[in-house]
Amino acid sequence: AQSVAQPEDQVNVAEGNPLTVKCTYSVSGNPYLFWYVQYPNRGLQFLLKYITGDNLVKGSYGFEAEFNKSQTSFHLKKPSALVSDSALYFCAVRDRSGGYQKVTFGTGTKLQVIP
């Protein structure tokens, strides 16, 4: 079975400060990991993914995420937050040995960037 946990329902950060949105995962094999963002009244948009290789993955809108196998984490980061980054963020995981359709999403973290 595969699962993903986003321990924070909401994260507040001041504009211009660095932000981190946390994610931990559990799979029986090796993971594929993803981050998606949902802006108000819109569908989810793909941000970035970790498949293999470099543990630091860069994605859209200046976001990056770091894969840490020993801590089974895939935290989303950005050096300087913008008010427009305020949205709902979802982490997702898929076991490499599983069917590619079976992606498991986390419960989401609401990011609030304060001007």
Add this chain to the structure above:
Amino acid sequence: DVKVTQSSRYLVKRTGEKVFLECVQDMDHENMFWYRQDPGLGLRLIYFSYDVKMKEKGDIPEGYSVSREKKERFSLILESASTNQTSMYLCASSSDRAPDTQYFGPGTRLTVL
């Protein structure tokens, strides 16, 4: 750009009604998905399809069925709507070339009274 459209943004139905949610994608994607999104539960996969007329159950298929008669269209059917099916429904698609990158529609907020 990939475009995934859903037939309605908001829908209100009564208990026991048959409900159809339609999803269309314009990028010739092989795979299509239906999720429901609920606060505190995130996204849960209801059904997916990897080819025309092919479908597989996701994690919560009970009370739902699907239809994929054409490659671009994937329909979610609630045979007899119940109040616990009040939710946001999200459709997504992906290609076999990049199966893990899913493109989502704007969602349909269904209320069952």
